[in-house]
Amino acid sequence: MAVITKHLGVCMDHSSAHFIEYEGGKKTTKTVESKFTHNEKQRSLSKSENLMHHKEQHQQHEFYKKIGNTIREYTHVLLFGATTAKTELLNVLKADHNFAKIHFTVKEADKMTSDEQQAFVKDFFKHQL
Secondary structure (H helix, E strand, C coil): CCCCCCEEEEEECCCEEEEEEEECCEEEEEEEECCCCHHHHHHHHHHCHHHHHHHHHHHHHHHHHHHHHHHCCCCEEEEEECCCHHHHHHHHHHCCHHHCCCEEEEEECCCCCHHHHHHHHHHHHHHHC
């Protein structure tokens, strides 16, 4: 039985992740948002800086967990974006043996429109296949 290769691009920062599935010419997209918004940060910070950092870490962990649950189904994942979030996520996932069989690639990228994100993923995987 042949293994089906599934490719996924994830354009992300600390507040959202945009998933672009790439299989041949077909693309599907989905977005996951972090619950730790700017307003949430201001509200927590007004109470205590320690509380704000604890809440931010907890919600960032939940955000990465949601992303991991989607990534789990794929064989090759491209993580890209302008912030360090992609590397932070990769470190979290590499510590979990459930992600050991997934091939990850991390690429630095400037802020992009949805169309630019899709073209970036298509171009990357077109050269990988």
